[in-house]
Amino acid sequence: MWIEKLSNRIDAVKYLKALGVDGGGVQILASKARGHLFYIRDLHVGAANILKQDALSVGADLAVPRGTVTASSSRVDAILIATQRQLAELSRKELSQPFGLKELAKELALHAKGHIPGPTQIMGIVNANDDSFFAGSRFTGSAAVEAIERLIEEGADIIDVGAVSSRPGSAPVSEDEELERLRPIVDAIYEQRLYEKARFSVDTYMPKVTEYALRHGFDIINDITGLANDAVCRLCGEFDATAVLMHMQGTPQTMQADPHYENLFGEVTAFFEARLEKAERYGVKEVILDVGIGFGKSLDHNLRLIAHMEHFLKLGRPLLIGASRKSMIDKIIPTPTPERLPGTLVLHLKGVEHGAEIVRCHDVKAHRQALSVAEALAGV
Numbered sequence: 001m002w003i004e005k006l007s008n009r010i011d012a013v014k015y016l017k018a019l020g021v022d023g024g025g026v027q028i029l030a031s032k033a034r035g036h037l038f039y040i041r042d043l044h045v046g047a048a049n050i051l052k053q054d055a056l057s058v059g060a061d062l063a064v065p066r067g068t069v070t071a072s073s074s075r076v077d078a079i080l081i082a083t084q085r086q087l088a089e090l091s092r093k094e095l096s097q098p099f100g101l102k103e104l105a106k107e108l109a110l111h112a113k114g115h116i117p118g119p120t121q122i123m124g125i126v127n128a129n130d131d132s133f134f135a136g137s138r139f140t141g142s143a144a145v146e147a148i149e150r151l152i153e154e155g156a157d158i159i160d161v162g163a164v165s166s167r168p169g170s171a172p173v174s175e176d177e178e179l180e181r182l183r184p185i186v187d188a189i190y191e192q193r194l195y196e197k198a199r200f201s202v203d204t205y206m207p208k209v210t211e212y213a214l215r216h217g218f219d220i221i222n223d224i225t226g227l228a229n230d231a232v233c234r235l236c237g238e239f240d241a242t243a244v245l246m247h248m249q250g251t252p253q254t255m256q257a258d259p260h261y262e263n264l265f266g267e268v269t270a271f272f273e274a275r276l277e278k279a280e281r282y283g284v285k286e287v288i289l290d291v292g293i294g295f296g297k298s299l300d301h302n303l304r305l306i307a308h309m310e311h312f313l314k315l316g317r318p319l320l321i322g323a324s325r326k327s328m329i330d331k332i333i334p335t336p337t338p339e340r341l342p343g344t345l346v347l348h349l350k351g352v353e354h355g356a357e358i359v360r361c362h363d364v365k366a367h368r369q370a371l372s373v374a375e376a377l378a379g380v
Contacts, residue, residue, distance in 0.1 A: 011378060011379060012029070012030040012034070013026055013027075013030045014379070016029055016030060028085065030084075032083045032084070032085050032086075034083060034084040035081070035082070035083055036080075036081075036082050036083070036084065036087055036111065037079060037080070037081055038079065038080040038082075038108075038111075039077070039078075039079055040077065040078045040079070040080060040104070041077050042075050042077070043075065043076055043077065043078050043100075043104075044074070044075060044099040044100055045068060045071045045073060045074055045075065045076055046071070046098070046099045047097070047098075047099035047100055047101050047104070048062070048064050048068050048076050048078050049068065049069060049071075050097050050098075050099065050101060051078070051080070051094065051097075051101065051104070052064060052068075052078075054090060054093050054094065054097070055080065055081075055082065055086075055090060057093075058082075058086045058089040058090055058093065059083075059086050060080065060081060060082035060083070060086040060087075060090060061080075061081045061082075062078050062079070062080050062081070063078060063079040063080075063081065064076060064078045065077070065078075084112065087108055087111060087112045088109075088112040090105075090108060091105045091106075091108035091109040091112055092105070092109075093105075094108070107314075110314035110315075110316075111313075111314045113314075113316075114310075114313035114314045114315075114316065115313045115314075115315070115316045115317055115318065115319075115355075116313075117313070117318065117319070117352075117355055117356070117357040118318070118357055119357075120352050120356075120357060120358070120359060120371050120375070121157040121158060121357065121358045121359070122155060122156050122157050122158070122358075122359050122361065122364055122367050122368060122371070123156065123157070123158040123159070123160050123201065123320070123322075123358055123359065123360040123361070124148075124151035124152075124154075124156035124158070124159050124160065124361065124362075124364040125160050125162075125324065125360060125361065125362050126144055126147055126148055126151070126159060126160070126161045126162075126185075127161075127162055127163070127165070128144060128161065128162065128163040128181045128182055128185055129162070129163050129164060129165055129173075129181060142188075144161075144184075144185045144188075145185065145188045145189070145192070145194075148161075148185075148189065148194060149194070151198075151364045152194070152197050152198045154364040154365040154368060155364055155365065155367075155368035156198055156364045157198060157199065158198060158199045158200070158201055158220065158358070159198050159199070159200050159201065160201040160202075160203050160220075160222055160360060161182065161185060161186070161189075161200065161201070161202055161203065161213075161218075162182075162202070162203030162204065162222075163178045163181035163182045163203075163204075163209075164178050164181075164203075164204070165252075166203075166224050166252045166295075167252065168252060168255060168256040168294075168327075169252070169253060169256075170252045170253070172252075172253070175206040175207075175208050175209065176208070178204065178206055178209050179206075179208050179209050179212060182202070182204075182209060182212070182213070183212065186202075186212060186213055186216045186217075186218070187216065189216065189217055189218075190216035190217045193217075194217070195217030195218070195219075199219060199220060200213075200217055200218040200219065200220065201218065201220035201221070201222045201244070202218050202220070202221060202222065203222045203224070204221065204222070204223070204232075205223045205224060205225040205228065205229055205232060206229075206232070207229060207231035207232055207235060210231075210232050210235045210236075211235055214235060214239040214241055215239075218241075219239075219240075219241050219242060220241060220242045220243075220244065220288075221235075221236055221241050221242070221243050221244065222244040222246070222290075223243060223244060223245065223246065224246045224248055224252075224292070224295065225246075225248065226245040226246055226247060226248070226271065226272075226275045227243055227245060227275055227278060227279055227282075227284070230282075233278060233279060233282040233284065234282050236279070236282065236284045237279075237282040237283030237284045238283070240285065240286075241284070241286075242286040242287070242288060243279060243284050243286070243287050243288070244287075244288045244289075244290055244320060245272065245275050245276070245279070245287055245288070245289055245290065246290040246291075246292045246295065247268050247271050247272065247290070247291055247292040247295070247296075248292045248295035248296050249261075249295070249296025249297070250296045252295075255295055255296035256294075256296070259296045259297055259298055259301065261301065264301055264304060264305070265304075265308070265311055268291055268305070268312075269311075269312065269315070272289055272312065272315055273315070276315065276317070287317050288317060288318045288319070288320050288357075288358060289312055289315060289317050289318070289319050289320065290319070290320040290321075290322060290360075291305045291309065291312065291319075291321075293305065293306065293321065293322060293323045293326060293328070293347075294323070294326045294327065294328060299328050299331045299332070302323070302326075302328045303328075306321065306323065306347055306350055306351050306354070307350065307354065308354065309321070309351055309354040309355045309356055310354045310355035312355070313355045318357040318358060319351075319355050319356045319357055319358070320356065320357070320358040320359075320360060321347075321348055321351035321352070321356040321358070321359055321360070322359075322360035322361075323344060323347040323348060323351070324344050324348070324360060324361040324362045324363070325337050325340040325341070325344055325362055326340075326344075328347075329343035329344065329347070341363055341366060344361065344362075344363070345366065345367065345370045348361065348367065348370075349370060349371070349374055352371065352374070353374075359371070
């Protein structure tokens with residue numbers, strides 16, 4: 001007899017099928033292999049005691065502070081530990097319980113049914129302005145078209161073209177100037193039918209730019225304001241475009257002036273929920289969520305959002321991560337922008353591990369290699 005300990009990050013379905021498990025049992029057993037941890041804050045102590053017993057009854061568990069059984073405090077924090085299957089059972093069980101557990105049940109149900117990430121896609125970056133924080137992403141005229149063709153050859157699924165820097169403290173640009181910067185590149189993409197080789201995204205929150213791009217082969221709007229402008233939202237609906245909703249606290253000019261959150265995950269989630277409701281009202285069907293790494297976030301905020309990104313899968317939409325060469329790397333270990341590729345790869349691979357489906361990056365070739373190796377490991 002030989003025993004091998006398997007990682008809980010493996011493709012359990014693949015192993016179970018190879019083992020010869022009955023078809024109906026594969027999904028049941030796979031759901032037991034996937035574990036979840038939930039940190040529940042400010043829980044009524046009565047709810048904590050009920051949830052503890054109910055969790056144990058389905059094979060899960062709830063970690064609670066000493067004194068919870070005797071209700072020495074009226075409110076407590078707790079950590080719920082459950083598999084996918086136990087989570088679904090527990091969410092049904094709590095619907096009949098008091099002390100706010102009905103609301104908890106609804107939340108757990110969302111996580112139990114959350115979006116399942118598909119194959120990872122790479123979004124390559126092309127900037128048509130001269131003040132983006134990474135000089136290697138800046139191109140104009142024919143050089144931009146050459147860069148796009150190279151990124152497609154290197155494995156980019158999506159090309160994100162922008163003409164205005166959104167780095168901290170960047171100067172705003174008029175809508176007309178932004179369009180003039182982009183027009184030659186958009187026209188070349190359209191005339192050369194490059195949109196048949198990859199999807200094209202425009203990084204903008206301006207209506208004129210949005211409409212021009214959507215009329216010329218683009219089908220994704222990457223909006224750092226999260227569809228704040230009604231006209232942009234309307235255009236996404238009219239053209240059946242995909243919208244990338246990004247969270248940002250403040251503006252590019254103010255966002256890094258001591259960003260603060262009372263409840264980081266709660267506030268980002270509430271923002272997404274409100275903007276998803278708006279997108280639905282305007283007929284926007286396809287939405288991607290971007291937590292906005294570096295946009296009104298401290299280093300701690302950024303690290304937490306990446307490490308626990310799967311929290312947002314409950315919203316039922318694909319997630320995008322964009323940490324490419326950002327200053328958070330320099331805050332961890334002092335590194336100039338041109339030398340931040342290793343740190344970028346670690347951040348993006350961790351983001352994919354925790355639910356990101358789209359990686360927005362400057363270095364497509366390096367990411368294609370890293371992601372291919374990671375996928376090979378996951379498929380062992």
